Amino acid sequence: MLLVNFIRQQADYVKERLSVRHFKQLQLVDELISLDESRRKWQVERDELQSKVNAASKEIGSLMRTGDTAGAEKLKAEVAAWKQQMEATAEIDVIEKQMHDILVQIPNLPSPLVPAGKTPEDNVVVREGGVVPAFGFTAKPHWDLVAQRGLIDFELGNKLTGSGFPVYRGKGARLQRAMIQYFLDYNTAAGYLEVQPPLMVNEASAYGTGQLPDKEGQMYHATVDNFYLIPTSEVPLTNIYRDEIVKETELPVRMTAYTPCFRREAGSYGKDVRGLNRLHQFDKVEIVQLVQPEKSYEALDEMVAHVERLIQSLELPYRILRLCGGDMGFTSALTYDFEVFSAAQEKWLEVSSVSNFESYQTNRMKIRHKDAHGKTQLLHSLNGSSLALPRILAALLENNQTEKGGIRIPAALHPSLGADSI
């Protein structure tokens, strides 16, 4: 969430930036500021009364010790009067709750680099690479390819759990493992610490990264224990540093993790969800960074270049989009999406999203460090997929199919797969 003091001091700038997102409820900004004003007024009053009560209580203590019961009783009566006055200041709690409810509705401010558009068509292509294959035959979509060679069984997943929970088998399972291994090795070689986090988190963690209260319906909820299945490893990874003041020597924090991700995808349907395009459980290797504020955009560029090289090594045609204001995630200040071209479906599939959240997440989670002047300051958080597996798999299969029915595997995956085709 945004910092209240910042909103108060830069109200016009905040509104101007929010309008880049086409955020409609700009009146929330003014409401927040006026709530904050009355909150501070009440707080001064409450603090002053409490100060009197505290002083009187100390005096009562010493009066009792000297045996001056009458004096003590007189002071007690005064304290009682002050406490009655303090009851009115309970208003603060109401105001603070209102402020909080507003704060969680205000999205992050887009960085100046964010294009002003409204829909996905307005996203800016910043780079393209790779070659879209030309087939001399009719290319098959991945759901046919995996069914023919028994790599993935969607029907079996329906039986075991439900739709969107595929069963990978044989070489299909092996290829998943090979990709995970390759991605993790690639990330750790670049200095990311490998982490295996819990796949379920408590309410505080889900709240910390912003899944709650906003996207409650998107997570699977184990209600008996009140745990949430993680929709991405970003949640446990970032929460590792919740309520921490990170030592300067530990910065920048760079972590990577492979986890399954669980998403209810409530409301999704139709052809976009066919095959591997949209699943309830899928595998993803994530990268997360926590850095000093002045270095976060440098870190973002570096993460984008890192993911780009990984996709290049998989020999897939790709493009990098800078998301426009209307298409960005709620908590992000700047996002680059990576898409690969799926040759049989003839469409671009999003395989990674790399974002700088600036201090939006770290403010909520109180992830801080001491700056050069010894002052406590929020860090910036960034994360990205490196990479999400299902759509990469879809593109690999579709793009590398041969007329005879084989599938070529890019050289980068040969060592971990132990084969050059499937």
Next chain:
RNA sequence: GGAGAGUUAUCCGAGUGGUUGAAGGAGCACGCCUGGAAAGUGUGUAUACUCCUAAAGGGUAUCGCGGGUUCGAAUCCCGCACUCUCCGCCA
């Protein structure tokens, strides 16, 4: 799942109603000492909100979390979370 014990500042740890934001030790920072270092020694060492134009300096809150009793709570009471020990179960 059952029974018991516990949760205090960066860490260890004292503290069972009244100058306790909290003893003591360690760590860390700076200084003295030293040719240099160690040892020794001195000083300092939380976070959030808030008042003040700002600094300086105040005020309030925080001893797992939330609530209650009281003039006053780390200390008493209730609820919850977590940790440890024993028993049970178990990959």
